[in-house]
Amino acid sequence: MSNSQSIIDIGNTYFMHTYSQFPIVLQSGTGSTLFDVDGKSYIDMVAGIAVNSLGYKEEQLTARLHEVIDQGLLHCSNLYWNPYAVKAAQLLSRLGEMDRVFFCNSGTEANEAAIKLVRKWGSLQASDKTDIITMEHSFHGRTYASMTATGQTKYQKGFAPLVPGFSYARFNDIESVQALVSPKTCAIMVEPIQGEGGIKPADRAFLQALRELCDTKDMLLVFDEVQCGLGRTGKAFAWQAYDVKPDVITLAKALAGGIPMGALLAKGKAAEVLQPGDHAATFGGNLLASAAAVVLLERLSDGSLTKHVHESAAYLRKHLESLCSQFASIVDLRGIGLMMGLELSIPVRPIIEACMARGLLIAGSGTHVLRFVPPLVISNEEIDKAMVILREALEHCGA
Numbered sequence: 001m002s003n004s005q006s007i008i009d010i011g012n013t014y015f016m017h018t019y020s021q022f023p024i025v026l027q028s029g030t031g032s033t034l035f036d037v038d039g040k041s042y043i044d045m046v047a048g049i050a051v052n053s054l055g056y057k058e059e060q061l062t063a064r065l066h067e068v069i070d071q072g073l074l075h076c077s078n079l080y081w082n083p084y085a086v087k088a089a090q091l092l093s094r095l096g097e098m099d100r101v102f103f104c105n106s107g108t109e110a111n112e113a114a115i116k117l118v119r120k121w122g123s124l125q126a127s128d129k130t131d132i133i134t135m136e137h138s139f140h141g142r143t144y145a146s147m148t149a150t151g152q153t154k155y156q157k158g159f160a161p162l163v164p165g166f167s168y169a170r171f172n173d174i175e176s177v178q179a180l181v182s183p184k185t186c187a188i189m190v191e192p193i194q195g196e197g198g199i200k201p202a203d204r205a206f207l208q209a210l211r212e213l214c215d216t217k218d219m220l221l222v223f224d225e226v227q228c229g230l231g232r233t234g235k236a237f238a239w240q241a242y243d244v245k246p247d248v249i250t251l252a253k254a255l256a257g258g259i260p261m262g263a264l265l266a267k268g269k270a271a272e273v274l275q276p277g278d279h280a281a282t283f284g285g286n287l288l289a290s291a292a293a294v295v296l297l298e299r300l301s302d303g304s305l306t307k308h309v310h311e312s313a314a315y316l317r318k319h320l321e322s323l324c325s326q327f328a329s330i331v332d333l334r335g336i337g338l339m340m341g342l343e344l345s346i347p348v349r350p351i352i353e354a355c356m357a358r359g360l361l362i363a364g365s366g367t368h369v370l371r372f373v374p375p376l377v378i379s380n381e382e383i384d385k386a387m388v389i390l391r392e393a394l395e396h397c398g399a
C-alpha cells in the first residue's frame with residue numbers, strides 16, 4: 001500500500017463525509033508547484049482555491065512566520081493590541097480606501113459580520129429596514145446567514161429554516177434587483193466576480209447601477225471579495241478593477257497566504273455601526289495570521305504583485321484562447337486577471353482527473369467549468385507546463 005493510500009484510508013474512517021476528496025495527499029511545495037507524500041509533483045492552478053497567493057516556500061512569508069513563532073506569542077486575544085494586526089488593518093484600509101477593519105478567520109465569518117453590520121445600520125433608521133438582496137448563483141459561505149445569502153438552493157437543501165429577510169435577484173440584471181427593493185431593504189450584497197457560480201464577472205454597468213440604486217434608496221452596497229479580492233484581478237481590490245466603490249467589503253482566502261484569516265472592511269457611515277459588544281472573534285487578527293497578511297499587503301502596496309498578475313494573466317489567457325479554437329467542447333472563456341474559467345459542454349470532472357494523473361491541479365466551478373486561480377506568483381514556465389498537461393488531458397477526454 002502506498003504512503004498516500006494508507007493516509008486516505010485512515011481519513012476515510014475518521015473524517016465526516018463532507019468532502020469528495022481526490023485521492024492524493026499533499027505535503028510540500030515551492031513556487032507554484034506542489035508535492036504529494038509519494039514525491040509526485042503537481043503544477044498548481046488551484047492555490048487552495050484562491051488562497052495561496054504567494055505560492056509555496058515564499059521567502060518573505062516564511063521569514064515573517066518564523067519571526068512570530070520565535071517571539072513565542074501566536075495569539076493574545078482582542079482584549080489587547082498586537083502590532084501585526086494594527087499594521088494589517090492600516091494597510092488594508094489604505095489599499096482598499098476604507099475606514100475601518102474587523103478581523104475574523106474565514107469568508108463565511110466575514111460575511112456573517114457584514115450581514116450583522118448592514119442589519120444594525122438599517123434597523124437604526126427603521127426597525128424593519130433589515131432585508132438584504134443577494135444574487136442568484138452567488139456563494140457567500142456555509143454558516144446560517146451566509147448560506148441563506150447564497151443564491152443557490154443546493155447549498156441550503158436540508159437546512160431549513162433559513163434566516164429570514166433575504167431575496168435573490170438575477171446577476172447582471174439591474175431591473176430584477178430594482179423589482180426586489182422596498183423600504184425594508186438595507187443592503188445589496190454581490191460578488192464582483194462570482195466564483196462558485198462558474199467564474200462569472202459582473203458587468204461594470206451592473207455594479208455602477210447597484211451603486212446608484214444604493215445611493216438613491218439609502219442602502220449599503222456590500223462586495224464579497226473573498227475569492228476575487230487581494231490582487232487576483234490585477235488590482236489590490238476587485239472594486240478597483242471596476243472603479244465602483246462599495247460601502248462594505250468582505251475578504252478572506254488570500255489574506256494571510258494560507259493561514260486562516262478573514263476581514264470586514266467598511267467606510268463612512270458603515271464604519272461606525274459596530275460598537276463594543278456587538279461582534280467579536282476570539283482568533284480574529286491573531287499575531288501569526290496578521291503577520292502573514294502584512295507580507296501580502298506590503299506586496300500589494302508596492303505594486304509588484306499586481307504587475308506580475310497582469311503579465312501572467314495575459315500569458316495564461318493567450319494559452320487558453322488557443323485551446324478554445326482547438327477543442328469543440330469549450331464553449332466560453334471568461335474571467336479577470338488570474339481568476340479565469342473555461343466552460344465546456346461536457347462535465348469537467350474527468351478532465352480534472354486526467355490533469356491530476358499527469359501532474360496538474362485544476363479545480364472545477366460547478367460541473368462544467370474549469371477554474372484557473374493559481375498562486376499570483378506563478379511563472380510563465382509553470383503556465384507552459386500546465387498548458388501542455390491540460391491539452392493532453394482534453395485530448396484524452398475527447399474534448
Ligand SMILES: Cc1ncc(COP(=O)(O)O)c(C=O)c1O
Nearest residue numbers: 106107108139140141195226227
Ligand atoms: C465569494 C465567497 N464568499 C465566501 C466564501 C466562504 O469562505 P470560507 O470558505 O472561508 O468560509 C467563499 C468560499 O469559497 C467564496 O468564494
